[in-house]
Amino acid sequence: MEAFSIVRHGHPLERIESETPRPTGKQVLIAVTHAGVCHSDLHLIEGSYDLGSRGQMDLSKRGLVLPMTPGHEIVGTIVSWGPDADKSLLEVGARRLVFPWIGCGHCKRCLADEQNLCLQTKPIGMAVDGGYASHVMVPEAKYLLDIEGLDPGLACTYACSGVTVYSAIQKLMPLDAEDTVVVVGAGGLGLNAVALLKGLGHDRICVVDTSDEKLEAARAQGASTTVLAGKDGAQTSAAILEASGGVAYAIVDTVNGSQTAQFSFDALSKGGRLIQVGLYGGELKLPLPLMPAKAATLRGSYVGGLAELREVIALAKAGGIAAIPTTVRPMAEANAALDDLKAGRITGRTILVNPPSA
Numbered sequence: 001m002e003a004f005s006i007v008r009h010g011h012p013l014e015r016i017e018s019e020t021p022r023p024t025g026k027q028v029l030i031a032v033t034h035a036g037v038c039h040s041d042l043h044l045i046e047g048s049y050d051l052g053s054r055g056q057m058d059l060s061k062r063g064l065v066l067p068m069t070p071g072h073e074i075v076g077t078i079v080s081w082g083p084d085a086d087k088s089l090l091e092v093g094a095r096r097l098v099f100p101w102i103g104c105g106h107c108k109r110c111l112a113d114e115q116n117l118c119l120q121t122k123p124i125g126m127a128v129d130g131g132y133a134s135h136v137m138v139p140e141a142k143y144l145l146d147i148e149g150l151d152p153g154l155a156c157t158y159a160c161s162g163v164t165v166y167s168a169i170q171k172l173m174p175l176d177a178e179d180t181v182v183v184v185g186a187g188g189l190g191l192n193a194v195a196l197l198k199g200l201g202h203d204r205i206c207v208v209d210t211s212d213e214k215l216e217a218a219r220a221q222g223a224s225t226t227v228l229a230g231k232d233g234a235q236t237s238a239a240i241l242e243a244s245g246g247v248a249y250a251i252v253d254t255v256n257g258s259q260t261a262q263f264s265f266d267a268l269s270k271g272g273r274l275i276q277v278g279l280y281g282g283e284l285k286l287p288l289p290l291m292p293a294k295a296a297t298l299r300g301s302y303v304g305g306l307a308e309l310r311e312v313i314a315l316a317k318a319g320g321i322a323a324i325p326t327t328v329r330p331m332a333e334a335n336a337a338l339d340d341l342k343a344g345r346i347t348g349r350t351i352l353v354n355p356p357s358a
Contacts, residue, residue: 001017001018001019001020001133001134001135002015002017002068002133002134002331003015003016003069003132003133003134004069004133004271004331004332004334004335005066005067005068005069005070005129005132005133006044006066006067006068006069006309007048007053008064008169009045009046009047009048009060009066009097009262010045010046010047011045011285012335013045013132013169013334013338014336014338015073015332016066016069017239018210019111020135021135021137022084023079023080023137023226024082025082025083025084025086026081026082026084026085026139026140026141027081027082027137027138027139027140028078028081028082028085028137028140028143028144029078029081029135029136029137030076030077030079030096030098030129030135030136030137031077031078031079031134031135031140031354032071032073032075032076032077032096032134032135032136032220032354033076033152033353033354034073034074034152034153034155034156034352034353035071035073035074035131035156035242035331035351035352035353036071036072036073036074036076036077036129036156036157036159036160036188037073037334037338037341037347037351038072038073038161038188038348038349039074039187039188039278039279039280039341039345039347040126041070041071041125041278041341042074042338042341043059044059044064044070044126045070047059047060047064047340048322049279049281050280050282051281052280052281052282052283053283054256054258054313055229055256057297059316063127064127067129068124068129068250069125069133070126070131071124071130071131071132071133071136072100072101072124072126072130072131072159072160073100073125073126073131073158073159073160073161074097074098074100074124074125074131074136074156074159075095075096075098075147075152075155075156075158076093076095076096076098076129076131077093077094077096077154078090078093078094078096079089079142080092080115080277081141082241083093083177085140085141086141086270088146089141089142089144090141094146095147095148095152096144096145096146096147097144097145097146097147097155097158097309097313098124098131098132098136098143098144098145098147098355099115099143099144099159099309100124100125100126100137100143100159101115101116101121101123101303101304101305101306102115102121102122102128102139102143102158103116103117103118103121103122104119104120104121104351105139105197106227106352107119107120109114111307112307113220113303113305113306113310114305114306115305115306116302116303116304116305116308117302117333118198118292124136124138129243130182131178131352132331132334132352134331136356143312145309145310145341146174146313147313147316148215149317150197150313150316151323152256153326153328153351153353154323155313156351157326157349157351158192158312158316158321159342160303161188161189161192161283161349162196162309162312162321163184163304163305163308163309163312164189164277164301165189165192165193165196165252165277166285166301166304166308166311166312167301167303167304167305167308168224168251168252168275168277168301169171169181169193169196169200169277170308171273171274171299171301172252172275174249177196177202177203177204178204178311179247179250180204180205180206180224180243180247180248180249180250181197181202181204181205181206181232181250181251181252182206182207182208182225182240182244182248182250182251182252182264183197183205183206183207183208183218183251183252184207184208184229184251184252184253184254185207185209185254185255186207186208186209186214186215186217186218186252186265187206187254187346187348188324188348188349189199189277189278190214190218190254191217191218191221191252191348193252193254194207194218194222194223195221195222195321195322195323195324196312196315196321197222198204198221198322198323199315199320199321200224200250200315200320201251203222204224204225204227204244205222205223205224206223206224206225206226206227206240207223207225207227207237207303208217208227208229208240209226209228209229209261210228210229211344212228213214213347214347215227215228217325217348221324225243226239226243227239227243229263230261230306232264233262233266236263236267237263237264237265237266240263240264240267241269244267247269247350248267248268248269248352249268249269249271249272249273250273251264251268251273251274251275251279252273252276253274253276253277253278254277254278255280256277256278256279256280256281257278257281258281258282258284259282260278260280260282261276261282261284262276262284264333265286266283268294268296269294270293270294270295270296271294271295271296272294272296272297272321273296273297273299274296274298274299275299275300275301276298276299277311289339290306296317299351324349325347325348325349325352326348326349326350327347327348327349327351328350328353328354329350329353330352330353330354330355331352331354333352334352337352343355
């Protein structure tokens with residue numbers, strides 16, 4: 001098999017050839033056809049997350065062992081499976097979406113299909129080898145979702161950007177349809193957030209970004225208002241409130257950097273909720289009396305569980321999620337795609353594809 005792997009942090013992915021693994025136990029071998037390029041992959045390559053005044057979170061000290069192949073938005077076809085796999089869910093050549101946020105399988109979170117909250121999670125493409133490859137190994141058949149009728153390049157984005165913003169949106173509920181939802185960031189996460197909000201019946205959506213081009217994409221996706229964020233956070237907060245009709249009860253920050261977290265909190269109205277999704281990094285410093293005075297809720301939201309991904313796929317199959325912009329590139333161009341993402345040259349999502357013979 002062929003893989004494009006992290007061999008040294010801070011360096012481009014390297015092409016590695018190895019023997020294609022054989023599944024054992026409940027494992028299922030997938031031939032990768034599509035793999036989305038996510039901003040989290042950049043953090044993996046760098047080997048750390050920015051914790052602001054606390055320094056850097058060193059991933060090598062948190063169990064990440066190199067070489068490791070990134071890629072957690074994966075669609076592929078079933079090749080083979082181990083002797084203990086659930087054969088009723090499997091068919092050679094069938095196309096499936098891979099749920100990557102694998103947990104221990106035994107704790108109460110995993111048993112509730114909230115694997116993303118497992119304390120021993122081992123995500124595909126984040127902790128173990130992922131989809132920037134010709135093949136990927138999936139622990140068991142239940143993590144494979146039928147996407148018949150969906151575009152596979154678009155469907156692969158639902159495994160991360162789709163289920164991530166869907167889970168964040170659920171944390172805003174209950175929310176009146178006439179209330180404005182503010183989405184910070186118009187990348188793959190932000191555009192999928194707009195698409196899902198529209199599919200769930202919310203038409204008043206304000207998108208905030210630093211790029212006119214990305215805000216144009218957000219309007220095309222269905223955003224009702226947009227705000228061009230500047231260096232002055234107070235001005236950005238004021239612009240968000242103006243664009244939201246003077247009230248901001250619901251904000252989803254898909255960037256979650258120091259600046260976006262600050263202007264989002266400052267824009268938050270009394271009783272409002274800020275759901276922090278992105279992993280851009282930094283820190284948020286708050287005057288503590290404002291938390292009770294605002295009756296504010298700040299809540300983190302980390303990807304989503306298997307049950308939530310099933311709901312996303314059901315909504316997509318029902319025609320409830322408008323397609324976000326995607327760009328298709330050969331798997332061999334993984335490094336170039338990552339460079340473009342880092343430089344902010346991507347609108348929507350880049351999808352890496354393997355040739356049909358892979």
